[in-house]
Amino acid sequence: MTTTTGRKIFVVANNLFLIFIALTMVLPLLNVLSVSFTTDLESYETTIKLFPREFSLDGYRTLFQRVAILTPLINNIIVTMAGTFLHVLFCAMAGYVLAKSNFPGKVALMLFVIIPMMIPFELIIIPFYVTMKKLGLIDTLSSLIVTQVVSTFGILLIKNYFEEVPKSLEEAAIIDGAGEFTIFFRVFFPLALPGIATITIFEFVSRWNHFLSAVLFINSPEKYTLQIALRSLVISQELTSTTQSVANNTRMAGIVIAVLPLVLMYVFLQKYFIKGLKVGAVKE
Numbered sequence: 001m002t003t004t005t006g007r008k009i010f011v012v013a014n015n016l017f018l019i020f021i022a023l024t025m026v027l028p029l030l031n032v033l034s035v036s037f038t039t040d041l042e043s044y045e046t047t048i049k050l051f052p053r054e055f056s057l058d059g060y061r062t063l064f065q066r067v068a069i070l071t072p073l074i075n076n077i078i079v080t081m082a083g084t085f086l087h088v089l090f091c092a093m094a095g096y097v098l099a100k101s102n103f104p105g106k107v108a109l110m111l112f113v114i115i116p117m118m119i120p121f122e123l124i125i126i127p128f129y130v131t132m133k134k135l136g137l138i139d140t141l142s143s144l145i146v147t148q149v150v151s152t153f154g155i156l157l158i159k160n161y162f163e164e165v166p167k168s169l170e171e172a173a174i175i176d177g178a179g180e181f182t183i184f185f186r187v188f189f190p191l192a193l194p195g196i197a198t199i200t201i202f203e204f205v206s207r208w209n210h211f212l213s214a215v216l217f218i219n220s221p222e223k224y225t226l227q228i229a230l231r232s233l234v235i236s237q238e239l240t241s242t243t244q245s246v247a248n249n250t251r252m253a254g255i256v257i258a259v260l261p262l263v264l265m266y267v268f269l270q271k272y273f274i275k276g277l278k279v280g281a282v283k284e
Contacts, residue, residue: 036252043249059249072229095158117152161192
């Protein structure tokens with residue numbers, strides 16, 4: 001067998017394997033999307049559906065009218081947008097400081113940044129809850145916003161980008177009389193957009209799908225976020241104010257509402273995301 005033939009066999013086998021892996025992810029999503037647009041009766045069928053026999057918006061009407069998913073959805077948007085904005089801002093500012101020339105205590109500061117990466121959140125749940133309680137943040141959306149407001153990954157990724165900014169640009173800005181905040185926002189920040197987009201996507205997905213922190217800190221139903229509402233929607237048989245059970249099309253509609261923003265965000269920021277992973281994480 002020649003090298004060329006072996007290479008072709010490998011490529012074909014590799015492509016078939018990747019197609020199989022893709023189908024295991026795509027088919028369940030197509031089934032969820034299809035069932036969400038079926039009638040109540042059809043949604044109880046146990047077969048895999050790629051297209052509904054009869055197109056219907058009953059699931060979405062039930063979701064917004066009887067299940068009242070709008071409030072958890074709005075709460076989730078508030079927590080995700082505010083938390084992501086603060087996360088990106090603070091990580092960028094920390095990365096900017098660490099990317100600067102050596103200064104007293106830089107090594108100790110780097111250790112202070114890296115060590116939290118080794119400590120899982122589950123290990124500090126109790127002291128974190130006590131801290132939140134003393135701050136009066138229990139049962140508030142603010143508790144979800146400040147949770148993990150910075151991350152080691154975000155700081156180090158942005159730091160790598162900032163270190164690639166030519167020193168001459170910073171020196172030229174200083175000569176023109178620019179201060180640190182001006183240099184940060186007008187010089188470094190625009191040149192690190194791929195890295196900014198990368199941590200924005202990661203943090204947006206994490207915030208949008210947050211569950212543990214919401215279970216810990218939120219008690220009032222009117223402050224539930226989307227994932228808590230979806231959990232109740234999936235496992236409960238009687239979520240509405242009436243005695244009617246929730247059909248499968250309503251459950252699937254809730255999943256579609258939860259997944260759609262993540263898909264749209266990745267589509268629009270895909271090029272920055274891929275570039276950020278390739279360039280920001282590796283220095284030559």
